[in-house]
Amino acid sequence: MPDTINLADKLALVHEHWSPHTVAGFNGHDVMVVKVEGAFVWHKHDDTDDLFLVLKGELDIQLRDRTVSLAAGEMFVVPKGVEHRPVARTEAHILLIEPKGTPNTGDAATAVERKVI
């Protein structure tokens, strides 16, 4: 990978929604960019927190008891084990950090494969 990672340039290479693309590794984690639109599935990660930073647009992270609303420049960490559902009314661009190999749906059977860009 090149030294400087320009997140907008990386996002220009992403053409699907809800498909995390890895742009860097960090302490056993993947640093990923994702384009999202619409509602994802309810899921949780029993072994890891889930870091969301909104780069463009707006994202709601629905929790069972409340909704966390994020705009560009805002972030939230979903604690491990907590059920959540990300929802974007219009396309949003997200920086996501999770351990390598974490299934995006919380379930390896339904997860999409991560691409490296």
Add this chain to the structure above:
Amino acid sequence: MPDTINLADKLALVHEHWSPHTVAGFNGHDVMVVKVEGAFVWHKHDDTDDLFLVLKGELDIQLRDRTVSLAAGEMFVVPKGVEHRPVARTEAHILLIEPKGTPNTGDAATAVERKVI
């Protein structure tokens, strides 16, 4: 801490340079905002990678064999054990992720204490 973490609002609370302020926890790491200006010290972290994301301004990360130049929206991960020196010609705002307790200078004797905001 509140749910939504607005990085610009957090940075407005920071009044010193090179003083990382923790805004969230993530898998044993501190997610921090830092205002930087001028040259930091050469240092390395033997046990951890070091994630820099520029939120505002520009940052050079000098390595012994090259310099990685970052503008807003660009990031770089310094691999563990690699000597580096961050330099900002004018004030820059950075998102930084390191394990809790990592000394910012690579040496507990000279490190500044992290504040939580």
